[in-house]
Structure formats: C-alpha cells, structure tokens
Amino acid sequence: MFKQTILAATITAAAVSAQAADTLPSTADMWKVIQEQQQEIKNLKGQIQQTETKVDATADAVEQSATGKLSKMAEWVEKTKIGGYGEHHFNRFEDKDDEVDAHRFVMYLSHQFSDDVRFFSEIELEHGLTAEGEPGEVELEQAYIEWDYTQGHSVQIGQFLIPVGIMNETHEPDTFYGTERNLVEKNIIPATWWETGVMFNGEIAPGLSYSAALHGGLKTDDGNKIRDGRQKSAEAVAEDLAYTARIKYTGIQGLELGATLQYQEDITQGAVATADAMLTELHAIYTVQAFTVRALWAEWDVDGNGFEATGRDSQEGWYIEPSYKVTEKLGVFARYSEYNNEAGLSATIDYEIWDYGVNYWLTPTVVLKADYTDYVNDNTGDTDGDAFNLGLGWSF
Known part of the structure; x- marks a missing residue:
C-alpha cells in the first residue's frame, strides 16, 4: 500500500x-x-x-526675485534716511504755575534720488497733544527738493528754513546751551521760521558761502509782534513775497561770521496800508579750544504809519553768550540778552535777561540741562518771568 x-x-x-x-x-x-x-x-x-x-x-x-527685492530694499535703505530730535522741559516759574512739557518731537525723512537730486522733510509735534483747546500743534517745517545744478552750487525748491541767525537753521537741543531757546532769536528773528519758495546756495570762495531766496513773507499788522506774523506756509497769503540774502564766512578755524538782509515790500499782505519791512542780522561764533562765545544782533525796520504809532516800526535785540567745556561732557554758560518789540517808542524799556547754567552730554547728541532765567526788568506781565529750568534733549 x-x-x-x-x-x-x-x-x-x-x-x-x-x-x-x-x-x-x-x-x-x-x-x-x-x-x-x-x-x-x-x-x-x-x-x-x-x-x-x-x-x-x-x-x-525665486532666488533672482528675492535677490532683486533685497537689492531694491537695500538701495532704498541706503538712499533713505530717518532722523529727528526732541526735548522735554520742566519750568519752575516764580510768578505762575510750574510746567512740565513734552516741548518738541521732530522726525526727519530724506531720500537721495541721484547723485545731485535729494529730498528732505521735517515734521514736528509741539507740546505733546493736538486737539481743540489743547496747546499742541503738528507742523510741516521743511519739505523741499535740493538739486546740485553745478559744482559747489545748489537750489532748494519747496518749504525750507530761512537762512538767518544762529539758531533758525540749527536748533537741535544738543547744539545749544539753555533749556529754552534764546529770546532774541525767538522774538526778533523769529525762530523757528520757515517759508515756501526757492533758495540758491553755494560757495563763492573757500570759506565764503551765500544763500539767496525768494519766498512767502510774514503777515502782520501794526497791532502784532513780528513773531505773530509767521504764516508757516499754511494757506499763507502771498500778495507780497519776501527776499532774503545771507553771506557766511568760515575760512578761519573756529570762526563763523554771518550777515543776513531780508526785505518785504508789504508786511501786512494788503490787510492795511502798505508797510515795507527790512530785517538786518549780524552774528559771530568763535571757538578756541574749550571756550566759545556767541554774539548776535538783529533789527526790524518797518515803514508804515500804523507800526510807527505803536512803536513796532523798530523791533530789535542782541545777546552775547560765553561758554566753557569743563570736560568733554560738561559745559557751563552765561548769556546776557536785550530785546524790544516796541523800540520805536521812547517810553519803552528793553527786556534785559540773564541766563546761566550747565549742559551735561550723556553722549554727543543726548544732553541734560539745568539753568536759570533772570529778568532784570519784567514789569509788563508780557513774559513767563524768572524761572528755574530743567531739560532733556536728543537728536539722531
């Protein structure tokens, strides 16, 4: 089986x-x-x-696109600059309430279109808050195109600072002594002062430069001070333009000499009888090692019956300010000023002011300030009066 x-x-x-x-x-x-x-x-x-x-x-x-975008961004960053300055103040007045003030916050924006064409602007917020009934303002102080039309010569077209005095064009808080800006340039020149127009700048010879501008003018009648006539290019009445010319010499190390003339055929802009006005300003800055002295004189001569009746046909002032850098960071100063917005009246008395104090720079562009303002004669109640001032300022 x-x-x-x-x-x-x-x-x-x-x-x-x-x-x-x-x-x-x-x-x-x-x-x-x-x-x-x-x-x-x-x-x-x-x-x-x-x-x-x-x-x-x-x-x-993708790489080329990203590279192109990065390249354009890098080019924009290289050609576009942002900067600014600001300052906070504390004022302890003898005759009024003390104040703390975010006085200014300013931003710069500029752009280089080409080797010879550039843009510059400046926007300012004053006193920290803008609203109805509040003290603050938002202002466009500068916005112009600058063109280097030939070697050593350029033209600015748009809104710019008027080339007059020491402080009007250079007023960052780290560049001057005192918490508050000096009263002569504030009330007589009047800083900060900008207009819209066209301005030519250039160098005549080594160390000798010029500025010549045609621009909008002030608008004030016989009842107002010169400072009240600033229109700030805000729908400014332009029936009458103004002409400004400045010569500045810096050919010697440590020395600056400047002279400005401005003429306006009718400073009332047709509001009342014609009143032509002439501003003359002279200043000097001299630095020897740690010692610096600044001096300035300015005067308005207004030819108009209304101005003559109020004494405001002549408005003038001057100051001298010696300072000394004790160290690279610590500086002390004293300043004597006189000014009068009604100098045409023989009965008026010039305001006389002493300022003295210290600046301490934490860095070259960050500064702490302490100073005292002493009015020799302040019987009109037209000023803030004697005050102890503290300040913080910066620029970048």
Whole structure:
C-alpha cells in the first residue's frame, strides 16, 4: 500500500512539472519584456531629469526675485534716511504755575534720488497733544527738493528754513546751551521760521558761502509782534513775497561770521496800508579750544504809519553768550540778552535777561540741562518771568 502511494505521488509531480514547462515564456518573450522595462526606466529617467531642470529653474527664478527685492530694499535703505530730535522741559516759574512739557518731537525723512537730486522733510509735534483747546500743534517745517545744478552750487525748491541767525537753521537741543531757546532769536528773528519758495546756495570762495531766496513773507499788522506774523506756509497769503540774502564766512578755524538782509515790500499782505519791512542780522561764533562765545544782533525796520504809532516800526535785540567745556561732557554758560518789540517808542524799556547754567552730554547728541532765567526788568506781565529750568534733549 505504501509503495502504491509513493508511485501515485511521483506520477502526479511529473505531470505537474510537465504542465509548468509548457507554460514558461520563451526567450524571445523574455527579451521583449526586458526591452519594454528598459524603455520605461529610460522614460522615467527623462521625466525625472525634466522635473529637476524645472525645479532648478524655479529655484533660480525665486532666488533672482528675492535677490532683486533685497537689492531694491537695500538701495532704498541706503538712499533713505530717518532722523529727528526732541526735548522735554520742566519750568519752575516764580510768578505762575510750574510746567512740565513734552516741548518738541521732530522726525526727519530724506531720500537721495541721484547723485545731485535729494529730498528732505521735517515734521514736528509741539507740546505733546493736538486737539481743540489743547496747546499742541503738528507742523510741516521743511519739505523741499535740493538739486546740485553745478559744482559747489545748489537750489532748494519747496518749504525750507530761512537762512538767518544762529539758531533758525540749527536748533537741535544738543547744539545749544539753555533749556529754552534764546529770546532774541525767538522774538526778533523769529525762530523757528520757515517759508515756501526757492533758495540758491553755494560757495563763492573757500570759506565764503551765500544763500539767496525768494519766498512767502510774514503777515502782520501794526497791532502784532513780528513773531505773530509767521504764516508757516499754511494757506499763507502771498500778495507780497519776501527776499532774503545771507553771506557766511568760515575760512578761519573756529570762526563763523554771518550777515543776513531780508526785505518785504508789504508786511501786512494788503490787510492795511502798505508797510515795507527790512530785517538786518549780524552774528559771530568763535571757538578756541574749550571756550566759545556767541554774539548776535538783529533789527526790524518797518515803514508804515500804523507800526510807527505803536512803536513796532523798530523791533530789535542782541545777546552775547560765553561758554566753557569743563570736560568733554560738561559745559557751563552765561548769556546776557536785550530785546524790544516796541523800540520805536521812547517810553519803552528793553527786556534785559540773564541766563546761566550747565549742559551735561550723556553722549554727543543726548544732553541734560539745568539753568536759570533772570529778568532784570519784567514789569509788563508780557513774559513767563524768572524761572528755574530743567531739560532733556536728543537728536539722531
């Protein structure tokens, strides 16, 4: 029985093997299959290569786009500058309430369009808050295009600071002594003073420069001080323009001499009878090592019956300010000033003021200030009066 079983299994296996041999593909069929597979592999390789090429091209395009944007951004950053200055004051008055004031916050924005064309602007927030009934103001002080039209000469077109005095163009708090700006340049010149027009600047000879401007003018009648006539290019009446010319000499190390003339044919802008006005200003700054002295004189001569009746046909003032840098960071100063906005009346008395105090620079452009303002004669109630002042100022 066992032998029969083995014999049957052997016969069955032989039959199965014979059947499998009959179903195996031929050599030709196998070769055809191999060739088809190789073609598929080749096609896949081509597709992968195309995909890699597209990916590389996309990466290059993305990189070029990013590089281009970064390049434009870098160019913008290089050609566009942001700066500004600000100051906080504390005033302890003898005859009125003490004050804490966020006096000024100013931002600069400039852009270099090309080697010879640039833009400059200045926006100021005064007294920290602007709203109806509040003391603050937001003002556009400068916004002009400057073009270097030839070597050593340029023109400014737009809104700019008038080239007069020491402080009107350079009034960042780290550049002067005293918490408050000096009263002569404030009330006579009157700083800070800007107009819209066109101004030419240049160098006549080494150390000798000029500025010549045609611009909007002041608007004041016989009842107002010169300072009240600033229109600040805010829908300013321009029936009569003004002309300003300045010469400045800096050819000797440590010395600056300046002289400005301004003429306006009608300072009332047609509001009342015509009144022509002439401003004359002279100043000097001299520095020898740690010692500096500043001196300035300015006078308005207004030819008009209304101004003569109020004594405001003559408005004048002057000051002298010696200072000494005890160290690189610590400086002391004293300043004597006189001014009168009604000097045409023989009965009026000039305001006489002493200022003295210290500046301490934490860095060259960050300063702490402490000083005292002493009016020799202040019987009119027309000023803030004697005061102890503290200040913080910065620029960047």
